[in-house]
Structure formats: C-alpha cells, structure tokens
Amino acid sequence: MSPTAPHPAPAPHGTHGSPEGDRLVGRSVRRREDPRLLTGRGRFVDDIALPGMLHAQFVRSTVAHARIAELDLDGIREVPGVVAVFDAADLGLADIAARLDRPLHEFVPTDMPILARDRVRYVGEPLAIVVARDAYAAEDGIEAAKVRYDILPPVVSDTAALAPGAPLVHDAAARNTLVDVAMFATEGIDDVFAAAPCVVEVHTTTGRQNALPLETRGAVAAWDAKEDQLVLHTCTQTPHQVRTVAAACLGLDERAVRVVVPDMGGGFGQKCVVGREEIAAAAAALRLGRPVKWIEDRKDALTASFLAREQRYDVRAAFAADGTILALDADVVCDMGAYSCYPFTAGIEPLMASAEMPSVYKVPAYRVRGRAVTTNKAPTAPYRGVSRPQYVMVVERLMERAARELGIDAVEIRRRNVITEFPYTGVNNITYDPGSYLESLDLCAKVLHDEGWYAAKEQAAAEGRHLGIGYSCFSERTGYGSTAFAARKMQVVPGFDISEVRMDTTGALTVTTGTQNHGQSHETTMAQIVADELHVDLGKVRIHQGDTERITYGWGTFASRSIVVGGSAVQRAAAKLGAKLVALGAHLMDAKPEDAELGAGCVRLRAEPERTVSYERIAEAAYLRSNLLPDGIEPGLSATASFDVFDDGTFSNATHGVVVELHEGTGRVEILRYVCVEDCGVAVNPQVVEGQCRGGIAQGIAGALFEQITYDAQGEPSATSFMDYKVPTAWEIPDVAIHHLETPCLFTTTGAKGAGEGGTIGAPAAVLNAVNDALAPTGVELDSTPITPETVQRALESRP
Template identity: 80%
Template sequence: MTHPVTHPVTHPADTKGQLTGRSVPRREDPRLLTGRGRFVDDIALPGMLHAQFVRSTVAHGELASVDLTAVREVPGVVAAFTAADLDLTDITAELGRPRTEFVPTAMPVLARDRVRYVGEPVAIVVARDAYAAEDGLEAAKVRYTTLPPVTSEAEALAPGAPRVHEEAARNTLVDVSLFATEGIDEVFDAADCVVRVESRTGRQNALPLETRGAVAHWDDREEQLVLNTCTQVPHQVRTVASRCLRLDERAVRVVVPDMGGGFGQKCVVGREEIAAAAAALRLRRPVKWIEDRKDALSASFLAREQHYDVRAAFDADGHILGLDADVVCDMGAYSCYPFTAGIEPLMASAEMPGVYKVPAYRVRGRAVTTNKAPTAPYRGVSRPQYVMVMERLFERAARELGLDAVEIRRRNVITEFPYTGVNNITYDPGSYLESLDLCERLVKDEGWYEKRAAAAAEGRYLGIGYSCFSERTGYGSTAFAQRKMQVVPGFDISEVRMDTSGALTVTSGTMSHGQSHETTLAQIAADELGLELRKVKLHQGDTDRITYGYGTFASRSVTIGGSAVRLAAAKLGEKLCRIAAALWECDPGEVELTRGGVRRADGSVLTYEELADVAYLRAHLLPRDIEPGLSATATFDVFNDGTFSNATHAVVVELHQGTGQVEILRYVCVEDCGVAINPQVVEGQCRGGIAQGIAGALFEQVTYDAQGEPSATSFMDYKVPTAHEIPDVLIHHLETPCTFNETGAKGAGEGGTIGAPAAVLNAVNDALRPTGIELDHTPITPETVHRALNLESSNLEPSI
C-alpha cells in the first residue's frame, strides 16, 4: 500500500539517506545513559525549600480539626498550610452529559471538610530540607470523625450504602447505555450457542520509574510562577494551576525536564503539584516536592479495577451474532482532570467489539466511586480488560462448538475496510486476519503444538493462548467530542525554525516520557527538508515556548504530533523554495528541495545556509511578498474516528504443579502500526507494553482491607515482575499505512499492554484444560493455579 501525500510535494529529490523506516540511534541516549539527563529531582535552586504532605490515615471521615502548631515548631520547618490557609479553588473535571448520566466531583487541592481515601493530602509542610519536612509530618495532629468506608464495587452499589459524595446516588458517577441494538434479546433467544464471561481485574499502579514531583518558584522579572514538573500534559497543568491560584494563565509557566516514565498516571493534573506551586507563590521561595515510593504506590492515581459481565451469541458455525455487556469500573474517590471518571467505562462501552464483526450490541457502562485513591488513565485504558473478556468469549464458544480457537477468530475478524461497526466507529484498513494467520504459523513452525502434546503425555501442563485486537490511536477532536468532554483534546501544533547555520528547531505539543520523540519527530522533519538528523533539535514541554498542546496519551504523538511537524516542515520548505526562486529570478515551479538546499532545473544549488543568510541578514534582497526569517507553524487534527493499529499475540506457558508458578516459555507478537518511523523504537514500545501486560496478568494488584487501608505500600507487597519473569519476545512487523495523516504511522504506545493479559490468561486456561477449571480473573496468582492443579490431581470437586 502507498501513503498519499496530502500537502504540496516539497520532498528532497535526492532520497538517499531517507531516515523514516530506519532504526537510527536514539538522540536521547548519550545524555541519559551517561547520567547527564535532568529530571525534576535534579533541579536545585538558591534558597529552595522542600515539601511533603500530611495525608489522611482514614479512608472516610469528617475532618474535625487539623492542628499544625507543633509542626511549625519542628527545627527546619519554615511553614505549614491547610486548605484554609491557601484558599485554592477546586480541581473539577466535567462531562457535558445529562446529570442522570454523569455526576461531577470537585477535588480540593487539600482536603477541607472530608477525607475520602487513605493518603489524601490534608496539609503541606515546607522545610529547609527533605528530612525536616518528614519530621514535620509526624508532629501534625489531625482529628477525624470516621465514617463507614466504601471499599468495593458491591458495597458502593448496595442499597443504603454510605455515600462517598453526597451528590452521587448509589455512589455512581457515570451510568451510560451507549448502544442497544433493536431486537437483541431475540438474537440471543435464537442463537445456537450463548456463552458468558464474568471477569474482574485487579487495581494497579502504572509505576513509572520516576515518581511524581514538582519544583516551583516565582520569577519577579517575568511576574510569573514557574512550575517544573514531570507531566505528560504541561498545558493542562498550566490551565488548572492558573485557575486554582487565581492567576492569569500568562502568569504560569510549566516546564517539563527529562521524565522517567508516565504511562498515563502523569497525563492528569495532580493535587500535590498545585499545592507546591501555591506554597512557592505564598513564600516567594522555590519549593520542591518529590513523591516517595510509599505515597506513589498507595496515594497516587491508580487504575484498572473493573468488573465485566458479558454474554455473546453465536451460530452453529461459530459466527458471532450479538454481544451484551455490563461494565462497572471502580474509579476511586474523585474524577481526574481532564478525563473524568468516564474515561474507563466510556472507553470500554464504545470499543468493546474490537476487531470482530459484531452485528448486534448492547452495553451499559458505569463508574462507581469508592474510598480508594482516584483512578487515572493507565496504558491501554480499559482495552486490556475488554480485550481479555472478548478473547475469553471466543475461547469458550470454540470449546462449546467444537471449533479450533484460532479458527473461530478467523471466521469473525474484520477483513473488508473501511468497516463501520455496530458501535458506529469506522475502522481504517488493518491486517487483522494477516496478523492472526502469521502469529499462528510462527507458533506452529517452532513446534509448540507438538511440545504441548508431549508435555501432556508426561503429566505436565503446557498451554498456548492467543489474543487478537486493535488499538485505536490518534484520537482527534471529533472522537473526543463524542464523549461529550468539556475539555476536548485532539489537535497538535508544531513550529519549525531554521537559523543562519541551516539548523532546525522543532516544537511539538506532545510530551515524551520515554517514547523517543527527540529522535522520531526529528526523523520526520529531517526527511521533509533533506537535513542530517544532527541538524534537527526538538523542543517540548515548555508552555512558554510551545504555543499549545494536549500532551502525550492515547498513542497520539507520531500520528498527530508527527503530522503537525511534517506539515510545518513542508511549509518551511515551500518558503525556502520561494526565496531561492526569487534570488534566481525564476518561477518557483522550476526549483525543488534537495539534500541540504534548493536545486534549480539546471543543477544549480543554494544551500540552506545561503538562503538563511538572505532571510535573516540580507532581507532587503527579498521581494515584499516574502517576510524575513525562516519559520512556519502548522496544526493537525483528525476529523474521523482515528486510526487503528492491530496485533495478534501468542503465549506459551507451563504451569508448575508444586508451586503454582506460571512460567512463560514463549511470547510471539505480530504487530501492525502502519509506517514505523523508527522500528527499534516501535519494538521497544512493544516489549515494554508486554512487560506491563504480563505484570497485570500475573503479578500486580493493590487491594484494600475492610477499613479502606491499602495493602501495597512497598515493593515487599506490590509484586513487580523482574527481567527473570519477562520472556524474550519475538516481534514481526506488518505495515498497513494510515491513509489520512501525514506520516502513514499509527500509534504504537499501548498495544503490548492491551494484548498481553488476554494471551496469558488464555494460555493458562489451555494448560488447565485437563482439570475442567477455567479462570477469568486477573491477576492469576500462584495460589489459584496451585489449587486448580491439585484439585484435578486429587479428583476433588472444582470450586474455583
């Protein structure tokens, strides 16, 4: 397939040295690998103070009193503030839906009258060093009138349950029924086979290596509050900070240095960074806050705790006829800004049919509020969960109908494009069937089916599992507007500037937290103008230097941000051609870009340095219709349903009867993200995502006791897989270019995480087949597997 160019052709005629599609070394690595990266915690300013937060020790209660008198007397403590002291406005995220569907919840920067989860910030302590700040926390005296906590979905929805928010009846923040095909009940009544899956997934932490943090100070010369923070959405932080602090937005500058991961946890606005900024503004001294790992695990934004009850109807040949789903997402104590508590149930409801041709669909999606840390997006946002449920439905239907598990998928995947599904989403061309076929062939070619049979003969438990899925990427304004969000992300803006040396500075509203933007976006700009990669520098994460941007989430950086970069570079290329034509006194149609300059039909070349010299230093030579300088700005948005990457994953596991351990013997991924700007970067995204998906399938979970106390406050309790548990991954690439953006690329950021839990769970169930036991919940613990295997071996009645 070819990618149509949607702007005037200004590509360099000499394509030798094309960068797109090459795994060029990452521009970031020399700095980061030699310890020269600059992260928030590396920032040290004269007179800087350190902050930490007094946090609630109860899950639900009225704040009777907050006494900071003794705190202020602790040696080294400079100040301590409650909500009343700082008088900040609340952080509020809203959906534009009827009040019957959505209940907004205001999140105070510091708790005022009530606390709603263990770890909620109640006061901020500012001291000369981090140790004194910690000492100050211990001197705080907080009295609570405790209230009954709500610690589970079942408790939240129970009649007469305590209310986490008085305005939220039945503790429900979102209740939507997006789709209900007419006659769907009759479809199920007439079906040859109806299968049901009820699945629960554990609450997880996105666990970026770098915890959250902020350094804020007041700049008297600029009359501006400067907030250095590790966020994926700097412009959104600026907006919220200015509103909470009652400042003009111009008076807040957000700067993001190097960032050690985010995975969605940092794509919402946190309370602590706003409170640290408020303290700096009040004291007129720099204030630093760095989240410790205990707070990061227990009091930061969490994700993933969801409950699905789904039925699917099939005909006798294994074709799906209908899907009927009820989705409940435990969103914790508050809505996050800007995505709200609707982010998970709306994602699941809108996109659950996925890669399959589902003719009839009914879904109800709910977000409930509980006395737990609030939920933010986490890599994949509901897709790991609903893909797992869909893949379990197909596995179960295959067994009931006596079909091969891959064959039933083959009969149902979308093969003709564009395809508009029952969910009113139009899918652009993909390789759903091709990836499924290739993945199965790779597993067979390695002999895993024979090895499974041999293991069974030896009394060992080997299983093979698949997952076939798509990843909707590059959501534009139209797609987000369908969710009726008050803040509607979508577009991106890029500016490119060439200096007198012919070097290029590129800005992007996206924000890298490990995705190699400095490399991939530079590759796009360098290719467009025929520059060496070293001549291109990307700037991002500074709200004073970047006009506007929605940051990085939903695999949008290359699809949307990269398209804006390419359009801006193309505009600059057109201006360079116009300048050259004016100097040669010829028609612009007689010139074209070449490597490092502009070439005339007779072979003459003006280098970029020569053209820049005229544009800046001898602008009197330019005609009046060409402005001095060399810069261009472009925006890009997607005005359809987005573009869909797709993949098939296959996993081979062995279950160990003595320990219940799940050992992954082989992992195969066949992925298609359109044009891979840098294949090595794509593979890195894939491997990292798969590691997080395996973590959710087998290891990670935050649970709460009856009082709302979180179970996992350190790595002693929160089980994170190491390199020993993560297998090598065989990756094969397919390429179906996107036809409506400027790069041909589709997003690659979340696919690994989306596909892994389903593939692992299906492999475990395949291995458990001799026991007659099936598992539908994650994480799959060794205790659960041990019970399943040993129930079978002793011929006891399965109870799992």
C-alpha cells in the first residue's frame, strides 16, 4: 500500500461532466454549493421572511436547580411589541421522550418537556416563549418576566452526581445515573493484570464543549392552510426525526408536518438532535395562526443549547515486557447534563466509548463500565467524534505511558500492537474491515523524521527550549447501519437511507437523498456518484435534501454515514434507473435489453456501439410519447432504492503526528507542525476530504487546548460569550499537511468510507502526547484536556 498519486486537476463547476470512462469519483470537482454561498444568495433559516411573521425568544431559568414557585408572565404582555407569551400549561405539549430498550438498571428513561413545567434543571432551561413583532421586542418582553424559585441544591459535576446522598436531578434516576452498562468482561482478566509485568493507568477528564456551529440554531414555523400542514423550516441534520417528534409533541398526524431545511451554517452534531425550542416555536405558530421565527442568540447557544464532550476515564492497561498489550480495564463516566437527547438518549457517549475503546489495537482482554450521569447543566448532544476523541486520547496515553515504562519507542510500541490482518474481530465483538493502521503510522513517523523534526527537537533541548512530538493512531467507524444502532439497543433505530433518481423530459436528473448536507458538499459528491453511474455531465444532476415532502425518508447526516449509506442509496437508485433506460433504449432500437448498455448520455448496442439512442429521446418516449412504450414498461423515468449496512460498518483510519513547542513564561502551546495520514478508502472528492480533515483537526485542537464550558458551584455557566469561550482562530490553528492512503471499502460501489469525524478524533490525543513529550524532562505527565497555559507553565516550573 502506498500513498495515492497526486490528485487529478480539479474540474470546473459542474458545467463539464464526465463522458464515459472519465470518472468523476476521485476528482476534486469544484463544489456546486459554492456559487450561491459566495455571492450571498445562500438561504439560511434566518434569511426566511414570511408575511405576518412574528419573532420568538424564551424566558429561561436563571438558576440551575429549583422548583418553580411562581411564573408571572403578565408583565411581559404589557411590553410594547409583544403579541403573546405561552408557558408549559398554555401549550400543553407532550414531552420529548428518548428511549433505549434496556432494563431499568441499565437505562432510566427521563423525558424532556418542551417548556419546563414545575421544575428547572439547568441555567437556560426554557420556561416560556415570548412572541413579538420583532426580536428586539421579544427580548424586551423577557426582561419583564417574574419568576420565583424554590431553590434546590444543584449537582454540577459527575463526581457530585455520584456521591452518596447527592440531590437528584430526576427523581426516577437514583444516584443521578441514566445509563450504567458493564460489557465485555473477558474471563480471567484480573489474572492477566495480576501477572502482567507492566500495568499503566490513565485518569482523564475532558472539558465540556460546544460544537459551535457558526450559525446558531433556529426555526421558522408556519401553518400552510392550503396543504393543511405545519411547515417547519429548521436547521437540523435530521429532518425526518424532527418531523416525528414535532408531530408527537403537537398531537398532529405526521402527514400534517413538513420539515424543510434551508442552507445550514454547520451542525457538527449539535443539530442532529431535536431541540425543544423549534417545537415551541411551531406550537406558538399554530396557536397564533401566524408564522413564528426563533433564532437563538449566541448567549443562549453557549449556555442553553446542546453541549458536549465532558467525560471522565479511569483506565488501566496491562502490557507484556515487549510492549504487547494484554488487557484493558476501563471505567467511563459521561456528564450528560440535564436531559437525554432524542433520538440517541444519554447512552450515546458511554455506549460508544464502551463498545469501541480497544481502538486500532489487538486487545485480547477487555472490561468496561460505562455510565451516563445527569447533572444540572445544559443537556448534551453527540459532537463530531462522539466519545472517540476521548477514548482515543486515553488509549494513546496508555500506549505512550507503557512505552516510557518499558523503554520502548512510542511509535514502535504502537507498531507492535496495531491490527494488521483483516478482517479482524476484536474482543469487543466488532469486525474491522481492511485498513492501513500500520502503514499510516509508519508513513506519519517517516514524514516527521524526513522533515527533520526529531533533529529539531534535540537541537531545541540543547538550547533549553521545549519541543515535543506526539502521535495518535486511530480508526473511525463510519456507515453505521441499522444492525449497529440496534446493537446499542436504541428504541428508534437509525441506519438505512432511501434515494430517488428521476429523469425529466430533457434528460436532466433530480436526485433525492435522506442525508442532510450542512457543509459536507453532498450536492457535489452525490452528484459525482450519479454522473458516473449514468454517464452524464455533472451539470445534468441536481441533488435535493432537507424536505420531508420531497424526500421519501432518511436519517439525515451524522456519524459519518452520508457517503457510505446515502451515497450507496443514490448509486443504487441511479443504477436502477439505468436499467430502465437500457430497457427502453433497446426497445427504441428494436433490440433486446441484454444487447444494450449505457453509453455517454445514451443507450447503445453492445455489438454496434455506434447505434445509440439518447437519454433525451428515451425520456421523450417515457413521458411525451408513451404510445411508443413496450408492454410491461410503465411511463415515466424514476427509480427508488434504499441502502443499509448489515455488518459492522466500515472503518476509516489515520495517524496524526504533531510537533509542539511549549513557551516558558506564558505556558503557551504552539503547534509547529501537524501531519495527518488518512485513509477513508476511495475519496469521492479528495479536496472535500481534505477539508473535512482540516476542519476536524481544528475542532480537535480546540478541545485539546482552548475550549471549555465551566460552571460555578451554583451551576451558573461561566462562558456566556466569545470573550469567555475561546474559539481558536487562524493564529492558533496550524496548517495541516495531509497524506492519503487508500484502502477501499468492500461494500460501497465507490469504495468510499466516511470521512467526517476523523480529524476531530485524532487531534486531542496527538496534541496531548506531543505536550507530554515536551514535558518529559520535567517528569510531569498530563492526561486531561483542555491543556491550559497555566497547567503547562506549572509543569515547566516544576522541572528539577
């Protein structure tokens, strides 16, 4: 296996396509989304303005935990411009209920009310919706709310939540535990630890973060009297799931709800769960008979939207003297905040960590306990990577710690442990499809050697400077199908996707997919797949997403599923349409279907390829001259196909190598070099894959070094603006050198694996390891993130 050749030259925007043989998959085709987004003609949810539209904001709890003694909204109604205000009793909505099919000792069901009824569980929890003539007046209205609280003691950390006698966030959840699973207790694992020559431990915490799409959440809801239907424009990664919840909460038939997704300014997981505010806005619109818009402001986005990432790991690993890992024993606690999110539940993080922690290594014995605890903080949602940034960091720390104890090189110890023979079924009962774990590691180390960073490190040490080199080696399961999600025992099981490909009378193609682009370039990459399948110009293909009336069904975009599952559904539907085109084309040439095949924009005879009939002529027959159709072929040209993954998905993999310098005096961690060797199988559009890598790495670095939402002892969030929540800029995020390896996926026609999350997964581990390498002379080792300047400075000062 070797790095792929340099990418072919990019093709321009969709006007030129690929004639037959000149495949578009694998080429950095220019993005078809770009022209509108570059000219200000994108249409995001806040760009929607409907006649008579009103604007909503929310009265939110100012305390972390309390019974609501009195909610007096009368003053709000007096505020100029305010049209209405509703609390939970006024709207009478059903709660959002996320469930796992697990016994009570493993999963405690809790519901999330749309508006708090009698009790608030975090600062920012919505109590009432204020609807006004404009957003200014709505905010004026909020100021006039009078709320009297009977304060309850808040639970503001996972350790406090689990402490004996802790106050309960939900009365039903003893010890504040929503999920508690013990898995994979390999027989004899305690004996392995007892006998092992080397046992290392890592105790890690990771900070609470915000996925932080630049576009905050928002919705515009309106009743369409002609269609007898609620139209909910909302920026969601999962439109059909929002429809299901909206219908359930509002008591409507699902038919009577249409969810439409405009352009989206990012999501990263925060928008793949159903938000209570979008449902409340819809309820207000129904009550008032007028369109209602809600746009979350940044303060609410930072404090009251879905947060992420806060976890604790207490893990030990046993190693043989030669560095071979013998056993892994882990206790994982995830601080999920106040509520379970729909559809994933609070199980999303502990179940991911528990199922997949052995990572890219041949771990023969494994035991894990995974817990989700509830606290008086804003609830969490999956965020790009979902537990993998954390457990990869833990496992990579274990590797480096064992390497240090055993006197083995940090790269070498990984070489001795990575999976090299595929398919490999792990101790966690997951079967890993072929990847380039060893090859990516070797190439990444070679690049840093060849670029002279090891020599630079020695030189720096001689000058009293602190350079360090760190790695992370990891995989990323992509294309989770329904069996994988069912294994998590979700009651609502995501997985498949459905696509329709339709040709019009001019031969142009309309393609639907249930995936939901929010920056991933699906309008381009999915079109590349269809254009190749049907041998048409890219300009003939238009991808449509994000409208539950137009899209048969889908599970949206999360878990790096889109190109694997959605891309395969698109390809299958196109192939099915291709078969109909062949049958019709053959008939128009008085030939048998088996004697014909698809050519460039035409059907041709295999034996006489110069005899062709164009798609336009076939389409004309299918629609405008159906008298020409043979018996048994229906008019029209469309095909629908679905795709699901019935095995363990497909694993992308990568190695990241990072060089840092620690600055004495300020404790600043400067990233001098970042190298990523990635393998996502066949890259449908290499430039897009590189974009996913770079953006993911930037978010991983953000978590490793900068971002953290903290709370004081009363549960008051301390980060309420970008002045307190440090989102890294171009100063902090380095350029990233990307090298590609290509181990094709065996079950996708394109050979593509998912590529959405790897960057975020690998970056924290590599950065932390590099910092620890630079700190080696001090004897201090850091295991937690964010790595603050203060921590680094103290460590530097502690050296002998």
